[in-house]
Amino acid sequence: MQNITIVYITIAAFTALLLALFQYLYKSKLKSNLKYLLTALRVISIFGILLLIINPKFESYIYFDEKPTLVLAVDNSESVSYLKQADNAKQMVNALLDNSDLNDRFNIETYSFGKSLSSLDSLNFNERQSNLALALKQFGEVYANQIAPIVVVSDGNQTYGSDYSYVSKSIKQPVYPVILGDSTVYSDLSIKQLNVNRYVYLKNKFPVEVIANYSGTESITTELKIWSGNSVVYRKQLQLNASKTSEIISTALLANSVGVKTYRVELVPLESEKNKINNSKNFGVEVIDQKTNIALVYDRMHPDLGALKKAIESNEQRSVELIKPKDYLTQVNDFQLAILYQPNNTFNLVLKEIQTQKINTFIISGETTNWNILNESQDYFKQKITNQTENYQPSLNRNYGTFIVENLDFNSFPPLKSEFGTLQISVPFETLLYKSVNGITTEDALLATFEADGTKHAILNGEDIWKWRAQSFLNTNSFNNFDEFINKLVQYLSSNKKRKRINIDYKSFYNGIDDVIISAQYFNKNFEFDNSASLSIILKNKNDESIREVPLLLNNGNYTVDLSGINSGLYDFTIKHNSESVATSGSFQILEYNVEQQFLNADITKLKALAYNSDGEAYFTNQSQLLIEHLLKDKRYATIQKSTKNIVPLIDWKYLLGIIVLSLFAEWFIRKYNGLI
Known part of the structure; x- marks a missing residue:
């Protein structure tokens, strides 16, 4: 308690005493000893009220030991x-x-x-x-x-x-x-690492790189074999010893049929070897018969071009060619999709050719986009021209249903530079990303997709998407999430398949250590996303014909099921609605591999x-x-001794209020009883 507070309390005590003495003793007609009791009660009442006004604070310490x-x-x-x-x-x-x-x-x-x-x-x-x-x-x-x-x-x-x-x-x-x-230390052979591409092309050779390890003191001879089914497609003799403990083996195998092909790499084990599980490893490749060719048409150099090319070509099924508008006109039939980056006056003939041949497009606008030409070249959308730009951040539409979108933490992404004004789309469309300004999400589309006249289109109303790819890497230490997002958009645009009421997202094969997660979206008859549906997956193991049914759970706008931990093998699955006759099917393969059993x-x-x-x-x-x-x-x-300091103001002490009320009531009762009122 501070010294000044003690002074105030002393003054309050004297003030209460003087006021009470003045009322009951100075020129008072009350002769009995009752006046002293009334004086004491009045002193208590006045002093208590003055204490509440001063409100002194009392400190207390609680000591405790922290282990x-x-x-x-x-x-x-x-x-x-x-x-x-x-x-x-x-x-x-x-x-x-x-x-x-x-x-x-x-x-x-x-x-x-x-x-x-x-x-x-x-x-x-x-x-x-x-x-x-x-x-x-x-x-x-x-x-x-x-x-x-x-x-x-x-x-x-x-x-x-x-x-x-x-x-x-x-x-x-x-x-x-x-x-x-x-x-x-035991003598042990193991396959330390296996490098192979996930996708290969029909009639092409694909590289396989194997790193074989040996731990031991003796010189040994073994053989590395690569099996396809019951046939050996490659073999090589290896000689290893205490000084030469590893060898890199590189070869190329021929992809001669379409589909998922599985192989097994094997090191012939030593007679005294304790752990033989790490001597073999399965791998798979998906053989496809063609590559999707995409034209990235540009007239102005920009970092976005490199970011888009890197993202799209992260999927080996796709190739991107950077091409000028005049060159695209001579090669238009070589591509399945045209990405038009900031169309300007040089795109006039390109836009007419796209309209004539009904080509799917992905239009990316920005600071140098000529909106007059874009607005006049088609009837699907119109941008209000203001000749002013604004920075807009993305806001994900969780009800977007054209394809499955994982949340990329778009809120952390830098803004894109876009034309200020409203983009009006006159055909049925879905907004994937809304424009957000200062944390407020608008109804304007930053990224939207639509279908018209048998073609598919997307428009991204902003430049500097390269910053999104960089931010995705900062968030996750990997470009994979952003690249997968772009590839899903490209896959939708480059395909002419009709829309289904159940969309599914899965891989054709999984390694034994992968998480096996299958995602789905369900739409009602009006193709509106339904978040109250009851979906389940019927999973059939083709090896032993066993069947199991598992419900799908709604998670971040998608219905998902985690099948991680199921046995290796071939699986067929059907995702169905539990009360409607709507279903879709697929198949995948899980390769046998247990990474936790590779150690000796x-x-x-x-x-x-x-x-x-x-x-x-x-x-x-x-x-x-x-x-x-x-x-x-x-x-x-x-052990550390710590203390907690508590500062308690007197006004929080409820008993003081009770004492004041009690003293006032007692004084009033005594005076009333003795006829002094």
Whole structure:
């Protein structure tokens, strides 16, 4: 309490006393001792009211002890059970959790991790991938301002994400790896990496690159074979030893029929080899008979051109040719789609030819677009010409139903420069992206698609789309999401298939470690997206003829089903409406591959590097007591005494109001009872 407040309280006390004495003692006709009681009551009432006006504040301190946190993270991936370390992992966890001294010293928080991090409920070691780097990164964010050493119980075999031994440098907490496995080195052959394109073209040869690894001390001879069904299509003798531990094998195979073709790469195992699963690996290619050729017609150089070409050609089924308007007229029949970038006066004949031959188009406008020519060349849309530009950010229309669109976090994308004014489309159309200004979404289309006269068209009313591709990379460390978005738009525009009431999005084949997610959209009879439909997928395994039915769930505007974890093989599926006779079908193949079964030993080197880089220490599972003693004796993990300061104003003290009311009532009652009122 401040000194000035004490002065005010003293003045208030004297004031209350003087007023009460003046009323009941100075020239008072009241002779009995009752006047002293009334004076005291009046002093209490006036002093209480003055205290409420002054409202002094009182400070109080609450002291408490804060124990450091001990983070316990357990590897729940299949490699732990495959290396026969599941029991050791559980015993280590129980040893830490059941130690009373450790519980007295730390607040123990438990997690399990595979591809993602989750709270530890139970350990079943069935995660198909492991990402220790992601778990460490999240621990670094959550416990950045705490004392929280991290105990990681793992074999160190990471199958997904960045190198965790370097991630440890960015977190402030010491990490104590508990190694699930031993340091024994076995002779082992393995296929370290396999590089092959996903799509190939009929009658063309496609490259295959295999990296074969050997761990051991003896010189060995083995053979690498590539199988197609029951036939060997390639073989090569390999000689490896302690100094030559790997070899890169490159070859080219012929694609002689259309469809999904599967192959198996195999290293003939050694007689003494312990793990033979990592000696073989399946891969697949999709053979297509033609490539979609796309003309990117331009008259002005711009970074958008390179971004569009890169995005579209990320799909090997498509090729993009940058071409001037006059050259396009002589090659118009060579392309299945024309992308017109900022049409101007030089596009006059191109626009007429497109109108005559009914060619699908994707028009991208911008600062140098000649809207007079565009407006006059067709009757589908008209742009109000203001000769002024404005920057517009994209806002995704979640009810867009022409094709399935994943959310690219469009809100984080930079604005595009566009003509100021309304774009009026006179034919039925769907808006994919709305224009947004200062966070307010307008009804004007930034990107829209429509169909007219048997042709398909899209218009993007803005330039600088290259910035979107760059921002997508900053958001996800990959161009894939943006490239897939552009390719879905291009796929729609370059196809003349009729629209269906159920659209589906899936891949023709999945590797064994891929997430198998199938998405669908359902439309009513007016082709309006229906978010209340009941859809299910009937999945048939062609290998064993087993059938299962799974419902689809609405997620971010799409109906999706996650089939990850199903067995490898060929599958036919049908997605149907449960109360209407509307359905669509497809098929896919899952290649057999379990990445968690490719390891023979724990990765002791990386786990020790993780401990060293974070000022921790590595232990084996039979050293649980040493780990506990180290954690208990380390002075970095001391209990900290903290205090909480509470400032309570007197006006919040309800009893004071009760005292004032009680004293006023008592004074009134006494005076009334004695006839003084």
